[in-house]
Amino acid sequence: MKPILGTCYYPEHWPQSQWQDDAKRMRELGLKVVRVGEFAWSRFEPKPETFDWAWMDQAVDVLAAEGLQVVMGTPTATPPRWMLERYPDMLAVDANGHPRKFGSRRHYCFSHRAYRDESARIAGIMAERYANNKHIVAWQIDNEYSCHDTVISYSDAARLGFQQWLENKYKTIAALNAAWGNVFWSMEYDSFVQVDLPNLTVTEPNPSHCLDFRRYSSDQVVDYNRAQVDAIRAHTSVPLIHNYMGRIVDFDHYKVGEDLEIASWDSYPLGFLVDRSGADDDWKRRFERQGDPDFQAFHHDLYRAVGKGRWWVMEQQPGPVNWAPNNPAPLPGMVRLWTMEAIAHEAEAVCYFRWRQAPFAQEQMHAGLLRPDSEPSAVYPEVESTAQEIEELGEVRTQQAKVGLIFDYESCWAWEVQPQGEDFDNFALALEFYRGLRRLGLTVDILPPTVSDLSGYQLLLAPGLMSWPEGLLDQLENFSGVALVGPRTGSKTTNFAIPPSMPPGIPSLDCRVNYVETFPFGSERALENGGAVRTWLETVETSENVVEKTSDGTPVLIAKDKLYYLAGWPDADALVRILEALSSNAGLSTTRLPEGVRKRTTASHEFVFNHNAFEVEFEGEVLEAASAHWKRLII
Numbered sequence: 001m002k003p004i005l006g007t008c009y010y011p012e013h014w015p016q017s018q019w020q021d022d023a024k025r026m027r028e029l030g031l032k033v034v035r036v037g038e039f040a041w042s043r044f045e046p047k048p049e050t051f052d053w054a055w056m057d058q059a060v061d062v063l064a065a066e067g068l069q070v071v072m073g074t075p076t077a078t079p080p081r082w083m084l085e086r087y088p089d090m091l092a093v094d095a096n097g098h099p100r101k102f103g104s105r106r107h108y109c110f111s112h113r114a115y116r117d118e119s120a121r122i123a124g125i126m127a128e129r130y131a132n133n134k135h136i137v138a139w140q141i142d143n144e145y146s147c148h149d150t151v152i153s154y155s156d157a158a159r160l161g162f163q164q165w166l167e168n169k170y171k172t173i174a175a176l177n178a179a180w181g182n183v184f185w186s187m188e189y190d191s192f193v194q195v196d197l198p199n200l201t202v203t204e205p206n207p208s209h210c211l212d213f214r215r216y217s218s219d220q221v222v223d224y225n226r227a228q229v230d231a232i233r234a235h236t237s238v239p240l241i242h243n244y245m246g247r248i249v250d251f252d253h254y255k256v257g258e259d260l261e262i263a264s265w266d267s268y269p270l271g272f273l274v275d276r277s278g279a280d281d282d283w284k285r286r287f288e289r290q291g292d293p294d295f296q297a298f299h300h301d302l303y304r305a306v307g308k309g310r311w312w313v314m315e316q317q318p319g320p321v322n323w324a325p326n327n328p329a330p331l332p333g334m335v336r337l338w339t340m341e342a343i344a345h346e347a348e349a350v351c352y353f354r355w356r357q358a359p360f361a362q363e364q365m366h367a368g369l370l371r372p373d374s375e376p377s378a379v380y381p382e383v384e385s386t387a388q389e390i391e392e393l394g395e396v397r398t399q400q401a402k403v404g405l406i407f408d409y410e411s412c413w414a415w416e417v418q419p420q421g422e423d424f425d426n427f428a429l430a431l432e433f434y435r436g437l438r439r440l441g442l443t444v445d446i447l448p449p450t451v452s453d454l455s456g457y458q459l460l461l462a463p464g465l466m467s468w469p470e471g472l473l474d475q476l477e478n479f480s481g482v483a484l485v486g487p488r489t490g491s492k493t494t495n496f497a498i499p500p501s502m503p504p505g506i507p508s509l510d511c512r513v514n515y516v517e518t519f520p521f522g523s524e525r526a527l528e529n530g531g532a533v534r535t536w537l538e539t540v541e542t543s544e545n546v547v548e549k550t551s552d553g554t555p556v557l558i559a560k561d562k563l564y565y566l567a568g569w570p571d572a573d574a575l576v577r578i579l580e581a582l583s584s585n586a587g588l589s590t591t592r593l594p595e596g597v598r599k600r601t602t603a604s605h606e607f608v609f610n611h612n613a614f615e616v617e618f619e620g621e622v623l624e625a626a627s628a629h630w631k632r633l634i635i
């Protein structure tokens with residue numbers, strides 16, 4: 001597929017007289033696709049059941065006249081004020097029991113059935129109106145589920161919905177009591193209506209209760225999204241998209257993705273480095289104006305999996321943003337690098353957020369491609385030349401990677417519910433394994449826990465999986481490549497209890513986790529072969545081959561043939577060393593890349609990126625600061 005560039009445009013923010021010129025400049029810049037509409041409900045339906053579509057009809061016409069394709073957004077992330085008059089109880093409620101008010105966005109509770117119906121209603125009306133408009137090439141449903149912490153809600157609607165969900169799942173209250181172990185602390189219930197939401201308890205609530213509430217909350221997002229899918233699908237079959245976010249794990253993206261044709265995500269590398277990469281201060285300083293070298297790539301690969309191969313960057317940071325604690329400008333070259341990197345990970349489109357900086361309201365300090373006065377912003381020439389370069393790049397052909405990394409949302413919830421050590425975070429664990437693979441120059445596929453076909457993979461990593469996904473153990477027994485599982489994989493039943501056979505529960509591996517230690521004060525246990533284990537160390541009993549141990553003899557890496565169990569969380573050095581050895585066993589060739597340099601190979605191209613703010617020598621070539629390099633492997 002030949003990648004394209006685009007932007008996010010809000011015609012309702014600008015006088016109609018400006019639209020024509022905007023569209024012309026977009027085309028001249030080399031953009032092909034424009035997303036509109038996703039926050040405009042108060043202009044589509046200013047009063048209940050009173051609609052005004054004329055302005056959007058006109059905006060789509062103006063864009064189309066310049067040959068631009070349109071992605072139409074449903075405006076359901078911004079219910080208008082009148083909606084609250086209709087449904088004063090539609091607001092999400094925080095863990096302290098306070099409703100989250102009107103005055104920004106995403107002020108709705110996913111469990112509120114009437115709001116779900118209102119969302120399906122507006123989506124259906126829009127789809128009907130624009131179904132035959134051939135310029136609308138895709139629909140975006142809602143905007144960034146979970147942004148601003150909006151999936152978990154402790155509302156009455158959520159409580160009632162949860163009780164029903166539990167009854168559907170367990171059928172009898174006795175079954176729920178047994179599954180959750182409610183005999184502990186006399187937590188037994190007599191009926192489902194007694195089960196409250198797990199907030200405001202005196203001390204920690206039952207982890208099984210919390211995990212089921214997380215599953216319920218995730219299911220509400222899936223159902224909410226599906227209501228709009230069904231409403232739109234009644235009128236059109238163009239692809240449906242959602243724009244996911246960085247490091248959001250509150251709902252199962254794979255399940256939402258099953259109902260959509262394309263996944264997309266919103267990539268803000270500098271904001272993410274500061275507020276969600278988890279990096280230490282030295283790393284943050286080093287990549288302050290470039291972003292973490294692996295964080296974006298991880299999400300590219302994750303959302304490629306969520307989109308079953310099809311994915312976009314729906315919003316790409318083009319300059320300083322407004323929402324991180326501090327907001328530096330990208331180094332010259334980084335917007336090109338981010339764009340090319342997304343394409344290297346097989347993105348079909350990269351859209352810059354936003355076309356013109358808004359001079360009003362919350363995001364007035366957020367850069368766009370144009371300044372508020374319509375002059376080009378600093379990044380404009382870089383986008384212009386990137387658009388030309390993409391023409392030269394041609395079609396980027398996709399291929400399955402040789403390395404797979406399983407990433408599971410349910411395990412994220414499980415380890416948030418019961419981390420055991422405050423630093424144990426499933427996303428961070430997956431990102432570190434991913435980073436280790438990338439430091440070795442490997443190209444990686446992220447896989448859902450439901451992966452049904454491992455053929456073609458030579459190395460498979462499954463860190464941190466709470467319980468064994470159905471069928472995965474059988475697949476591992478027959479896997480011809482090298483597999484690394486753990487730490488913590490298989491350590492709970494699906495009800496959140498320790499399995500009777502003790503973790504990790506791999507029938508062919510004689511290995512049992514006896515107990516677990518987590519380390520305070522950032523302390524660590526040195527490994528005999530170099531590096532150390534941090535955060536998490538299991539004490540295992542095993543008769544298998546011990547490949548790595550701590551300097552006081554505790555087994556850390558256990559192997560039987562090509563199956564490895566990792567009983568701790570290695571630091572970066574140890575992880576790279578271990579992954580290098582496993583890759584070599586798997587017949588994969590690796591190169592230790594200079595720090596900040598990353599590679600990706602597709603069926604048609606090889607890409608190399610220097611994320612550093614200084615030049616680096618690599619394979620006989622000088623890579624300038626903040627630069628992207630590519631070569632065609634086939635013409």
Ligand code: GAL
Nearest residue numbers: 143144147266268321353366
């Ligand atoms: C995204 C959001 C956009 C805009 C942007 C600012 O999270 O989808 O609407 O707010 O952030 O960086």
